[in-house]
Amino acid sequence: GAVVSQHPSRVICKSGTSVKIECRSLDFQATTMFWYRQFPKQSLMLMATSNEGSKATYEQGVEKDKFLINHASLTLSTLTVTSAHPEDSSFYICSARDWLRHPTDTQYFGPGTRLTVL
Amino acid sequence: GDSVTQMEGPVTLSEEAFLTINCTYTATGYPSLFWYVQYPGEGLQLLLKATKADDKGSNKGFEATYRKETTSFHLEKGSVQVSDSAVYFCALSDRGGTSYGKLTFGQGTILTVHP
Numbered sequence: 001g002a003v004v005s006q007h008p009s010r011v012i013c014k015s016g017t018s019v020k021i022e023c024r025s026l027d028f029q030a031t032t033m034f035w036y037r038q039f040p041k042q043s044l045m046l047m048a049t050s051n052e053g054s055k056a057t058y059e060q061g062v063e064k065d066k067f068l069i070n071h072a073s074l075t076l077s078t079l080t081v082t083s084a085h086p087e088d089s090s091f092y093i094c095s096a097r098d099w100l101r102h103p104t105d106t107q108y109f110g111p112g113t114r115l116t117v118l
Numbered sequence: 119g120d121s122v123t124q125m126e127g128p129v130t131l132s133e134e135a136f137l138t139i140n141c142t143y144t145a146t147g148y149p150s151l152f153w154y155v156q157y158p159g160e161g162l163q164l165l166l167k168a169t170k171a172d173d174k175g176s177n178k179g180f181e182a183t184y185r186k187e188t189t190s191f192h193l194e195k196g197s198v199q200v201s202d203s204a205v206y207f208c209a210l211s212d213r214g215g216t217s218y219g220k221l222t223f224g225q226g227t228i229l230t231v232h233p
Contacts, residue, residue, distance in 0.1 A: 034220070034221070042225065043207065044223045049220065093162065106164060106167060107164075109154070109164075112161045
């Protein structure tokens with residue numbers, strides 16, 4: 001139980017294009033999802049908190065117009081990297097909270113998406 | 119703000135050796151504490167957690183005790199296996215105010231276990 005999937009697992013795109021990454025909770029409803037960015041051999045940096053049906057809350061220093069987050073249903077959140085540049089290349093990881101089974105603060109993580117911008 | 123500090127790696131051990139990865143934290147509220155593990159090429163998996171002082175989280179032979187007096191949550195395992203090779207992250211979730219539910223991660227510790 002508490003499985004989170006991400007699609008695609010890897011994506012390579014040209015500079016200037018947009019890329020959409022999907023995050024799905026497969027067997028539970030996730031009222032809150034989180035998006036992280038992980039640089040090589042470094043820790044995870046929280047980018048934004050996404051609540052179903054409302055606007056995402058972005059962390060300081062994260063450009064909300066560049067990293068568009070949509071959480072349209074209780075099982076799906078999407079991150080769109082707009083006008084991608086090589087410096088956006090990174091490992092993007094989402095997580096979700098299962099309020100019904102774990103009303104505390106445990107997060108379940110997706111396997112991540114490796115984005116490479118050429 | 120909240121922060122988590124882990125011992126620097128990488129840590130290299132022989133199979134069946136004893137493992138300790140130190141983790142200390144600072145938090146404005148009363149946090150929950152977590153250890154997550156990331157195997158090569160995979161996402162993070164919850165290894166164990168503790169939600170109040172003196173709680174001991176345990177899973178797969180790993181243990182960590184929530185020590186409020188020393189603000190620590192050190193990870194231990196009595197006998198490591200090659201399959202334990204991974205990156206280990208200590209994290210906290212501050213349950214107070216607007217930061218509720220956000221995880222703050224340590225920098226991660228790479229563990230390599232040799233046969």
